[in-house]
Amino acid sequence: xxxxxxxxxxxxxxxxxxxxxxxxxxxxxxxxxxxxxxxxxxxxxxxxxxxxxxxxxxxxxxxxxxxxxxxxxxxxxxxxxxxxxxxxxxxxxxxxxxxxxxxxxxxxxxxxxxxxxxxxxxxxxxxxxxxxxxxxxxxxxxxxxxxxxxxxxxxxxxxxxxxxxxxxxxxxxxxxxxxxxxxxxxxxxxxxxxxxxxxxxxxxxxxxxxxxxxxxxxxxxxxxxxxxxxxxxxxxxxxxxxxxxxxxxxxxxxxxxxxxxxxxxxxxxxxxxxxxxxxxxxxxxxxxxxxx
Amino acid sequence: xxxxxxxxxxxxxxxxxxxxxxxxxxxxxxxxxxxxxxxxxxxxxxxxxxxxxxxxxxxxxxxxxxxxxxxxxxxxxxxxxxxxxxxxxxxxxxxxxxxxxxxxxxxxxxxxxxxxxxxxxxxxxxxxxxxxxxxxxxxxxxxxxxxxxxxxxxxxxxxxxxxxxxxxxxxxxxxxxxxxxxxxxxxxxxxxxxxxxxxxxxxxxxxxxxxxxxxxxxxxxxxxxxxxxxxxxxxxxxxxxxxxxxxxxxxxxxxxxxxxxxxxxxx
Numbered sequence: 001x002x003x004x005x006x007x008x009x010x011x012x013x014x015x016x017x018x019x020x021x022x023x024x025x026x027x028x029x030x031x032x033x034x035x036x037x038x039x040x041x042x043x044x045x046x047x048x049x050x051x052x053x054x055x056x057x058x059x060x061x062x063x064x065x066x067x068x069x070x071x072x073x074x075x076x077x078x079x080x081x082x083x084x085x086x087x088x089x090x091x092x093x094x095x096x097x098x099x100x101x102x103x104x105x106x107x108x109x110x111x112x113x114x115x116x117x118x119x120x121x122x123x124x125x126x127x128x129x130x131x132x133x134x135x136x137x138x139x140x141x142x143x144x145x146x147x148x149x150x151x152x153x154x155x156x157x158x159x160x161x162x163x164x165x166x167x168x169x170x171x172x173x174x175x176x177x178x179x180x181x182x183x184x185x186x187x188x189x190x191x192x193x194x195x196x197x198x199x200x201x202x203x204x205x206x207x208x209x210x211x212x213x214x215x216x217x218x219x220x221x222x223x224x225x226x227x228x229x230x231x232x233x234x235x236x237x238x239x240x241x242x243x244x245x246x247x248x249x250x251x252x253x254x255x256x257x258x259x260x261x262x263x264x265x266x267x268x269x270x271x272x273x274x275x276x277x278x279x280x281x282x283x284x285x286x287x288x289x290x291x292x
Numbered sequence: 293x294x295x296x297x298x299x300x301x302x303x304x305x306x307x308x309x310x311x312x313x314x315x316x317x318x319x320x321x322x323x324x325x326x327x328x329x330x331x332x333x334x335x336x337x338x339x340x341x342x343x344x345x346x347x348x349x350x351x352x353x354x355x356x357x358x359x360x361x362x363x364x365x366x367x368x369x370x371x372x373x374x375x376x377x378x379x380x381x382x383x384x385x386x387x388x389x390x391x392x393x394x395x396x397x398x399x400x401x402x403x404x405x406x407x408x409x410x411x412x413x414x415x416x417x418x419x420x421x422x423x424x425x426x427x428x429x430x431x432x433x434x435x436x437x438x439x440x441x442x443x444x445x446x447x448x449x450x451x452x453x454x455x456x457x458x459x460x461x462x463x464x465x466x467x468x469x470x471x472x473x474x475x476x477x478x479x480x481x482x483x484x485x486x487x488x489x490x491x492x493x494x495x496x497x498x499x500x501x502x503x504x505x506x507x508x509x510x511x512x513x514x515x516x517x518x519x520x521x522x523x524x525x526x527x528x529x530x531x532x533x534x535x536x537x538x539x540x541x542x543x544x545x546x547x548x549x550x551x552x553x554x555x556x557x558x559x
Contacts, residue, residue: 036414168317
């Protein structure tokens with residue numbers, strides 16, 4: 001770098017700092033993802049993976065006209081929507097509790113618990129869930145032991161199991177999206193409502209809940225995007241009986257060898273989650289309202 | 293504590309239920325790994341170190357643990373270096389491209405892991421670079437998903453940074469690089485450590501991305517656990533899980549001492 005005067009550490013001379021990361025991202029992210037998009041417009045030939053210039057919409061036509069595929073799209077969207085709502089119902093009270101916990105030690109403890117459960121390998125957490133929810137699992141074992149049921153309840157290897165798994169995995173993301181916005185709501189607003197005779201719950205539903213709407217929307221859409229793109233949860237908790245888009249992608253590639261068609265499903269999945277994330281970003285922009 | 297008593301009791305009840313949803317599966321993994329039977333049932337059969345021993349002598353799991361460790365270490369080193377450099381640029385430059393770049397660097401964690409893994413695999417195979425299902429190929433995938441965490445953590449700490457400190461050093465005769473090294477780097481060092489810890493954990497727990505990038509002789513810990521869970525469901529996987537849980541909890545406690553966790557994760 002040339003010995004620039006005074007402002008040497010500021011704007012113009014620093015662009016090179018960005019180069020290594022940008023180079024890695026362009027070569028190994030932008031180009032591969034763009035190529036995958038390109039491949040999805042090639043004719044699907046089993047076992048062949050090379051690009052041709054003949055573009056066709058065949059793969060996409062097939063996805064939207066064959067019941068197995070478009071039903072998988074609808075199933076994916078439906079499951080992700082149910083997970084968003086469930087995750088919100090469980091996540092909001094926890095986020096509220098963390099936001100209102102002023103004791104620094106307790107607050108850090110709660111944050112560590114939430115973050116650890118977010119960062120821990122999903123496969124390990126699913127192991128725990130499978131031991132709990134299986135036919136011979138702890139929950140069924142406990143209920144049988146008490147004599148409350150005579151046959152194991154079907155808690156896993158079905159849609160219910162997939163939803164349970166996804167809620168477990170997305171809950172920390174929901175909680176983290178909500179804490180900030182709940183904290184930003186001034187307590188005096190709630191107090192004012194209470195002093196006017198509202199009960200704690202009334203004050204909550206008429207003041208706090210409406211004001212936290214942007215965070216709720218943001219969290220729900222983040223959870224939606226995470227749920228719709230999950231492969232490991234439907235594979236393990238659904239036992240390959242709940243066929244969603246990521247399962248189709250894996251089957252097309254690993255079992256049938258139809259790269260182009262697998263790529264097309266990946267594109268559909270990607271576009272669906274990009275739409276969710278785009279809405280999420282707009283919601284987030286409104287949430288911060290100039291704070292960032 | 294008076295604020296906490298303001299939380300309606302219905303909320304407290306659900307909040308504790310949510311904590312249970314988050315933590316019980318982890319506790320179950322620990323129990324399953326320490327259980328003496330073949331399968332954790334109710335009522336449990338008693339404690340034993342049998343599965344821990346099985347894990348410590350299992351060639352599959354041990355080598356998977358080794359692969360995960362090496363990949364996580366490599367990805368962390370590269371991501372920390374490249375990510376910190378990019379973060380310095382992103383927080384100092386006033387160029388109009390900064391917000392776009394910032395969003396661009398977050399993309400790999402937004403893209404579904406299966407899609408990113410597939411895109412990389414197709415790219416490696418079709419371009420004939422010989423990276424498909426190899427260690428360097430796996431490493432590249434991990435760098436893409438860990439770099440965003442370093443960039444986010446370090447950028448967050450640089451946002452509130454007082455530039456006049458660095459200028460003071462410069463006015464006392466330090467060159468730009470020396471001033472940066474002695475002043476700025478010292479101050480953002482905790483954030484860099486925190487970012488690299490995040491990178492390590494994210495890489496260590498990465499599964500969906502690696503679906504198409506691993507090979508039978510190149511399995512990471514999550515992929516070895518996944519295989520075992522789909523076909524055998526042996527408690528050895530739980531014993532392996534105990535070591536991973538310990539790693540994550542310790543890292544989070546260390547991170548919480550280094551940086552303000554909320555600053556990074558709260559929007």
